[in-house]
Amino acid sequence: MVKPQKFESALKRLEEIVATMESGDLELDKSLALFEEGVKLVRFCSGKLDEAKKKVEILVDKKGTMVAEPFAVDTHSSQDDAE
Amino acid sequence: MKNDGRKIYTVSELNREIRVVMEDTWPDIWLEGEVSNFRAYPSGHWYFSLKDQDAQISAVMFAGVNRLLKFAIEDGGKIIVRGRVSAYAKRGEYQFIALVAEPSGKGALQLAFEQLKAKLDKEGLFDQSRKKPIPMLPQRIGVITSPAGAAIRDILSVISRRFANVSVLLYPVRVQGDEAKYDITAAINYFNKHCPEIDVLLVGRGGGSYEDLWAFNEEIVARAIADSRIPIISCVGHEVDFTIADFVADLRAATPSAAAELVVRNKTELTERVDNLKHSLVRTIRHQLEVYEHVVAHATRSRFLQDPLAVFESRMQDIDTLMHSLSSRAANILESSRHAVSVASEKLHVLSPLSTLQRGYAICWKLPERTIVTDEKCVQRGDEIDVKVARGSFKTRVM
Numbered sequence A: 001m002v003k004p005q006k007f008e009s010a011l012k013r014l015e016e017i018v019a020t021m022e023s024g025d026l027e028l029d030k031s032l033a034l035f036e037e038g039v040k041l042v043r044f045c046s047g048k049l050d051e052a053k054k055k056v057e058i059l060v061d062k063k064g065t066m067v068a069e070p071f072a073v074d075t076h077s078s079q080d081d082a083e
Numbered sequence B: 001m002k003n004d005g006r007k008i009y010t011v012s013e014l015n016r017e018i019r020v021v022m023e024d025t026w027p028d029i030w031l032e033g034e035v036s037n038f039r040a041y042p043s044g045h046w047y048f049s050l051k052d053q054d055a056q057i058s059a060v061m062f063a064g065v066n067r068l069l070k071f072a073i074e075d076g077g078k079i080i081v082r083g084r085v086s087a088y089a090k091r092g093e094y095q096f097i098a099l100v101a102e103p104s105g106k107g108a109l110q111l112a113f114e115q116l117k118a119k120l121d122k123e124g125l126f127d128q129s130r131k132k133p134i135p136m137l138p139q140r141i142g143v144i145t146s147p148a149g150a151a152i153r154d155i156l157s158v159i160s161r162r163f164a165n166v167s168v169l170l171y172p173v174r175v176q177g178d179e180a181k182y183d184i185t186a187a188i189n190y191f192n193k194h195c196p197e198i199d200v201l202l203v204g205r206g207g208g209s210y211e212d213l214w215a216f217n218e219e220i221v222a223r224a225i226a227d228s229r230i231p232i233i234s235c236v237g238h239e240v241d242f243t244i245a246d247f248v249a250d251l252r253a254a255t256p257s258a259a260a261e262l263v264v265r266n267k268t269e270l271t272e273r274v275d276n277l278k279h280s281l282v283r284t285i286r287h288q289l290e291v292y293e294h295v296v297a298h299a300t301r302s303r304f305l306q307d308p309l310a311v312f313e314s315r316m317q318d319i320d321t322l323m324h325s326l327s328s329r330a331a332n333i334l335e336s337s338r339h340a341v342s343v344a345s346e347k348l349h350v351l352s353p354l355s356t357l358q359r360g361y362a363i364c365w366k367l368p369e370r371t372i373v374t375d376e377k378c379v380q381r382g383d384e385i386d387v388k389v390a391r392g393s394f395k396t397r398v399m
Helices: A002-022 A028-051 B011-025 B108-123 B150-162 B180-194 B219-227 B244-248 B256-263 B267-300 B308-351 B353-358
Strands: A055-062 A065-070 B029-040 B046-051 B056-061 B078-088 B093-103 B140-145 B167-172 B200-205 B232-236 B363-366 B384-388 B393-397
Touching: A002 A028, A002 B267, A028 B267, B011 B078, B029 B056, B093 B108, B108 B219, B108 B244, B140 B150, B140 B180, B150 B167, B150 B200, B150 B256, B167 B180, B180 B200, B180 B219, B200 B256, B219 B244, B232 B244, B232 B256
Parallel strands: A055 B167, B056 B093, B140 B167, B140 B200, B200 B232
Antiparallel strands: A055 A065, B029 B046, B029 B078, B046 B056, B078 B093, B363 B384, B384 B393
8 A cells, every 4th residue: 555655745746846946046956956856756656657567356265265366358248237 | 602692702702803803804905104103122123103194003013024124114204014904912902014114205215325325424424524535556456346247347448448557356246136235345345454455446336227226325335435444436337326335435436437547547647747747857957057057157257266366466566556655655754754853953953042152141040049040139249150151151259
């Protein structure tokens, strides 16, 4: 649960940094420090965007324990939800 | 039977017969009335009266059947019941035994829906402040729906179209029928308990009738959604259907496809956003560096930095000039001082007694006091006088 929150807060911080730098009025060493932090955040966010692996699974009850197994939608049966 | 031939009943006999007659006459009827005096006993049996404007009758609905009711019977509620008339032989009271009940004027389901909605709303389960935000970049999505229905098919097709890299875990459930509510609740609890990597849950099903969707109006499902730590998006049926689950969920989607769209941000959208931020970052720092370069270049062009000695040299020259003017002024001052001194000494010389003496004058002192004589009256015959002339001095007596 930590990961998605980190992406969002990283993106938010990155936007904050850009806004601060664009507003001007910063001393050079402060700008450089923010730039460095910004670059790290860009790398982090890009990494997260490329990261997640595609996997579709279904939980199957195996003698009381739920086990995840690969799942593929049966495209030929167009049943509606009827049980 | 007594000897005189009359049939004389005992109370028990009469009551028993009354009961039989009643049960034979009204074995299965529909009765409509307004509920009053409703009491639910610990045994689970319900006792109440049904009345209209002019009359009333006692009624009972036993635990075995009242448990199946979807709506609650309340005082003032108008209902239609199906059952039989019977008598409680022991007390000689007759009553209506209800087997089935429905609200009159409204569907039972509709009433149940309204009652539950009011109850949960009052508890605050629908409050906006309770709703959790849906994560922007979910790592793993949990789905609770039928494995064979349109919902899962639509969800997966949207996800693969918009954000190919996300992971999905499906917990298959029945989505209609009486047992569906238990399946759905178990699924929500399972994800919360065993799947810390799941960021968001999609709970729903495809379109259907009001009865088909009923599981999503059940109280246990609503409470499971409310208690879920994982944010839940409900997606039940079509656009116009609103179930209790929709009110309690953190977000409601009109359809399962819409839910998938909500949950899975367009990857290119997010990638683009990060890219734009990266370019802005680089552009601003470059701009700022250019400005500083300009400032530094300007500074190095200044006279001082290019030829620091030149400044000193000109300063030295200034000092020389000052010194020169200082010394000439000093010389002038000296000159005029000398002049003043010589003028003064000239004057002094003229005024000096010595030059007077040289002109033939003498100074006389009366002895022994040695006072200077300026007046003849100050001396008398015999006084000794010391006389000083230009060269030397001598003593003399006054005659």
